[in-house]
Amino acid sequence: MKTVPHITDAEWEVMKVLWNESPRTANDVIDAMQERTEWKPKTIRTLLNRLAQKQAISFTQENRVYAYFPLVSEGECVKSETQSFLKRIYGGAFKPMLVNFLKEEQLSEEDIKELRDMLDGKSK
Amino acid sequence: MKTVPHITDAEWEVMKVLWNESPRTANDVIDAMQERTEWKPKTIRTLLNRLAQKQAISFTQENRVYAYFPLVSEGECVKSETQSFLKRIYGGAFKPMLVNFLKEEQLSEEDIKELRDMLDGKSK
């Protein structure tokens, strides 16, 4: 099973941009990021570098410009982060978390219906 | 709404011990921890100190010995950590996460039944 590198909070924002569309040049990423954050361009370049170092992304070079693209899928990362979250908070057990969430969160009538349909799909 | 301090991975293990039973002396905590981790006693004391500093726990003094107890409940912390997790991974939306989980995770027939019952309880 492929292990995905650990992606930090700040890095995650950059990944989202690349998952959304790629390849993108550093400047494209910077533009996209500045619609959602206050980060300076230099900061975003740092994050791109770190992500490339840890092989979460890579790039192709076109003249002097790099175009970045993800090496790991959003699904993989979500799964991996979820696993460690679950492990930390709930000792790894999935159902207790669900139970807790369902207790705590407010869901619309449609949400509930949708979830129930999914459960129906799961049961044989 | 009360804000809980951020509790790190390592600190979380200590909190679990105190949530499980408190107050406990440092040595009690250390004993309990050593059943589950390899951490040195000094390490655990450091974690207790840091937790006390950030007011996640406090202590009473009995002669020269401290007895520690949580200042924040497990529920609060779970909720708070879950919020930031959700925000980071799913942009804060709860249902997409559930949908994803239900797709990914394998649940027993009883689990599914239990969840369905909970959903029934939620819908008016």
Added chain:
DNA sequence: CAATGTGTATTACAGTTGTAATCCAACTGA
């Protein structure tokens, strides 16, 4: 009372993370 043990307080130290600034090489326009 002196040495030893024990519990707490202080200090250590490297790796990670957030958040950039500076340096350098190449391109571009005058």
Added chain:
DNA sequence: TCAGTTGGATTACAACTGTAATACACATTG
């Protein structure tokens, strides 16, 4: 050709984390 601009590489730096070790103060024992 020279200076400014621009993209990338290197460096910065403090806070937070994991993981302790050392120092200190009080208590106990011989």
